[in-house]
Amino acid sequence: MRKIVIAGNWKMFKTQAESQEFLEGFLPTLQQTPDEREVVLCVPFTDLSALSKNLHGSVVQLGAQNVHWEESGAYTGEISGPMLTEIGVRYVIVGHSERRQYFGETDTTVNLRLKAAQKYGLTPILCVGETKEQRDAGETEFLISTQLEKDLVDVDQTNLVIAYEPIWAIGTGDTCETKEANRVIGLIRSQLTNPNVPIQYGGSVKPNNIDEIMAQPEIDGALVGGASLEAAGFARIVNYK
Numbered sequence: 001m002r003k004i005v006i007a008g009n010w011k012m013f014k015t016q017a018e019s020q021e022f023l024e025g026f027l028p029t030l031q032q033t034p035d036e037r038e039v040v041l042c043v044p045f046t047d048l049s050a051l052s053k054n055l056h057g058s059v060v061q062l063g064a065q066n067v068h069w070e071e072s073g074a075y076t077g078e079i080s081g082p083m084l085t086e087i088g089v090r091y092v093i094v095g096h097s098e099r100r101q102y103f104g105e106t107d108t109t110v111n112l113r114l115k116a117a118q119k120y121g122l123t124p125i126l127c128v129g130e131t132k133e134q135r136d137a138g139e140t141e142f143l144i145s146t147q148l149e150k151d152l153v154d155v156d157q158t159n160l161v162i163a164y165e166p167i168w169a170i171g172t173g174d175t176c177e178t179k180e181a182n183r184v185i186g187l188i189r190s191q192l193t194n195p196n197v198p199i200q201y202g203g204s205v206k207p208n209n210i211d212e213i214m215a216q217p218e219i220d221g222a223l224v225g226g227a228s229l230e231a232a233g234f235a236r237i238v239n240y241k
Ligand SMILES: O=C[C@H](O)COP(=O)(O)O
Pocket: 009, 096, 165, 169, 170, 171, 172, 173, 202, 203, 204, 205, 223, 224, 225, 226, 227
């Protein structure tokens, strides 16, 4: 059976004080969450240490938003796998479209980061997805297939989550039609050697569309940006029906 993983990606939002306030609203709502749902908060590096202490003993797992491929070295501004695992981080987002678009992330560096995450005991959440122009040109399948082929070279598919995030649906309120997301995620699964890799949908997931998204047979969770910043809203998403 495939695992369900609901992850919030806070991106560059929330100071430590704000993250603490979020937890006070969010944690009490989780008591009813069924065991098989993994709940993850992928937060800014500066929030990780405090959240790690405050999440201890809760069902929520801690995630980072990037990891370097070396264990240590002269890489100003980067964070390594051992630095993350030491403070209790379990997941890390790799290859988010914002990293690819604004920070020069390539399939080569995504592949290096995926392998390093696994080497140091983290579960990577690999993001793939097409732009509006690529979709309109009928290139969605080719683009995603190429990303997977390059990103997953020598990656262990028994310790991996994939997020299908159509770039045009991120932060726009323009959610991908659920049946279409289900279709693309089915195509992603058909390209994997391990069919049990959890595959999430990401892109304008909200409390009012999560039930329909999670009703799709191929979709194993969600990677949630904006709607994960508000405790009650994210709790509703985590507690989808
Ligand atoms: O990582 C999360 C995605 O970029 C989705 O963001 P969003 O839910 O704000 O559209």
